[in-house]
Amino acid sequence: MSSTHTTVPPAATPPARDLEFLRRELGLHRQWQEGKGGRRAELQFQDLSGLNLKGARLAEARLAGANLSNCVLEGVDLSRADLFGADLEGADLSSANLTGADLRGANLHRAIMADVILRGADFRSGTLTDSSGAKRRDGAAVLTEARLERAILCAAKLTGCDLTGADLMDADLSGADLSKCVMLGVDLSGANLSGAQLAGTMVEADMLSRGRHLPDGAMAALVEPARRPVPAVELAAMVDAHEAWIDSGGARGARLDLDMAELDVAVLHGRNLAGARLRRCRLTGADCADSHLEMADLSYSDLRDAMLDGAVLAGATLRRVNLAGAHLAGAQVTTQPMAGGRTWPANLEGANLRGADLTNAVLAGAILRKADLGGAITTGLNLRGADLTGATRTAAGDENAQRRRLRRFSQPVLVVGSRKGAARTRNWSFGGVALDADPALFREGESMTLLIAAPGAGDPVPVSAEVVAIEGAERTISLKFAPLTAELKSYLNGLVAPRYRMG
Template identity: 30%
Template sequence: MDVTELLAEKRNIEGLNLSGMALTDVLAAEPYRFTNCDLTRADLSEADLAGHVFEKCVLDETDFRGSDLEGARFEGGGGAKTRFGRAELTDATFVNADLSGAEFGNALLTDVNFTGCRMIGARLTGARGTSFFLSRSNLTLADLSGCSFRKHELEGIRFDEANLASCDFTGAVFTDCRLIRARVVDTRFTKADLRGADLGEVDDGQLRALTGAIISSSQAAAILAVRGLTVL
């Protein structure tokens, strides 16, 4: 049975090598569950993938651009430079997925949850929608410029060296987070609770961006110490 026949007959696909294949016009209308499949550089652009499940799949350079991924679930697996540009991702879930270098430009990220994900160097700038949620994820070197985290509860997030320019963290609460050397030009932290964040060494530009934020006495002492002041 060839791949096309298999995909026409079954909806639970396990251990299949689909790397480099054009799949948009091959899949049936009903949701599939892909488990341990290799989708490296597979073309799923402009596909109807609402409700599909991708579990422990290899997604290196997989093309989901312009696809309908509403309610889709990605659990484990993943890969480098997966492309989600222009995709519809409302209510999608990413759990313990590797999204390093993933591209989400102009994707609709409404009520999307990223939990336990490796998102080093991911690009979410330009994404549409204002309600994607992050938990226990590594966004080191990620580009999140212009994204809104207004009143979000951010737990276990690494924003080290991330581009947070023009982000809105108004009223956000940071718990067990890191913001070391993050770019915070025109970033809003009004009433943001940063007491649970490792700020690293705060330079003058970062300090200006923190205007209106809530910090601890130990954080304030560390900021003043590098400027030659001692808090008693």
């Protein structure tokens, strides 16, 4: 439900940023609260940006349309305050009390709101107009990338809000109305969702499951993100324009800037997408191998099973991106040199890299806080200087688990000889081979000498191996090298591209 809120400023509205006026209004408000006369503060549309108001008592103050961006509001009492359409971007509201506050249409992008009390606060859509009828702000409250750890949001009205990338760890959302919210890339770990309304909410089921006390039928109430399909021809033209924009230093073409888009992936291989913005986009299975994505922003996008082998992602923002099963062999996800000798790190905070192939990838200096690397192939991975605070990493595990984490190749097909005869590979890795062979000839745990050969690659190379699995129905015999010898490693390195080679 949206509403219109018309604010009439005081008759003699002072110039913006009149500090004496602000002090007088705050003094009158304090007197009013203490029952010593005074009146409510009338601070509609005022510029309070960057001020330090730590601990101030502003309960029931009139702040509609006010600019409070980057303010220090730590511990401030804003209970029942009128903050309709206020700009609180980047404000520090840690431990503040906003119980019952009117935050319809407010901008809280990247606000720090750890331990804030928002019980019964109203964040719904609204239109703010001034006394002349001019529209000053329109739409639902914006809470993108807001830090709401341990915030109390019970019974809060958040219908239709954009909470993309917000941190809601251990927050109390009991009884909150989250219907039709956009919650892509949120962190709901430990959040209390008892009685929360989730009809039509866009949130990943996996992330929702990390919350506590999920209402019955919560998963069924969710909806898929409504992304706009971008036809191949249209995307190709956009990429051409982006490359022209780069080549001309911005004089020609246009920057590629898409949000909530579903992309045809065929045209992205080897393209120059440096500095592109592709936030919340669906690029599942995208072929971005060998592409340039320096300083690109792909936050909250779906890149499951994407091909990013050899891609350059220096300084890219990949916050909470889904890269599960993606191929990043030889990718350069490092820091980007900047003017003045500074560097800008690649940011993969909270990224899902489960099962991703990171063979020989370079993530030196990258931000990987709370990233999930479980089951990832990490052969040759360079994490020197990376921030892995809270990250989930593949455990050492047993030898078979390690072997399964090596990248598998189906080409070239190897011919493997043994005392059982010759067989061809279904796939192979630096850890072993999967053969197409008669299962009756093998038994698990059996050891043997293999002769490994590839067409046109020279003489066969001997290696000891052990049968670790037999799949009779599919005629697949899995053997691990026991161990991989230097001679065989050199031979196999000669069969694959440099980015896949084992050092």
